[in-house]
Amino acid sequence: MKATSLFKGLAAAALLFGASLSAHAEDTLASVKAAGTLKVGTETAFAPFDFIDAGEHAGLNVDLFAEIGKELGVSIEWVTLPWEGVLPGLEAGKFDMVAGPATITKARLERYRFTPPIAEATVAILKKAGDTTIxxxxxxAGKAIGSGKATAQLAQLSAFSETLPSKVDIREYPAFTESYADLAAGRIVGVANSLPNIAFVASQRKDTFEVVLPAFGQKSYFGFIGPKDADHAALMDVIDAALLKMKADGRLAEMQKKWFGTSFETPDSVKDPAF
Incomplete structure (x- = not known):
């Protein structure tokens, strides 16, 4: 009898513990819905994903998160800061997730949870229009090339430099907008950034910039980032579902065409990045 009572007690405790874990795992989603606000960290110097246009926050991320907000029934609160502070800000709990977006890499997958890809991220070179030396x-090789500080694009530029007969003179910038300004002024001869970004920049300033093709980086993709913990799992699940819904009904492709002039073939998830 005592054994039976003990078993029942343990079973009840296990059920209570399981329910507690389940509720705990839904805490962030529940708090977001209760507040009616999803806090999203980003930088605003990464056109056409996130940038300031005539004093207004604009870009693919703004459009995408507006739709995500509708799907979740919440508003979006943007928290902006330099890119090198965005991921530390996420880990410090300053916001619920990161827009960015960020290139999906092996190292980042070990530390963070990524949404389904929202665009291609393969790295290429932007040069001054008419520069026949590149x-x-x-x-x-041997030339001054800029890239963003603490970015996957910078890491790929560094790796590519090692394969060349003379190393690239790599210049790191807090924001890509600063690297474009230096390129236009002739202080560097190129910028390494993801093809969608530099294609957009070149399309906006055709007399100033050109894209060097083919892209030199490994095939890669951009995604949004959330913490890799149980508290955020339910929130990330519904955001993943919202993005896949937008991909299936064509909204994602329409937004890509609006901001890049083309749409991208992207997988539903990236489990094994190229780098």
């Missing part, structure tokens, strides 16, 4: 990626 006609292919290998021509940047």
């Amino acid at each position: 006609s292919k990626p290998e021509d940047i």
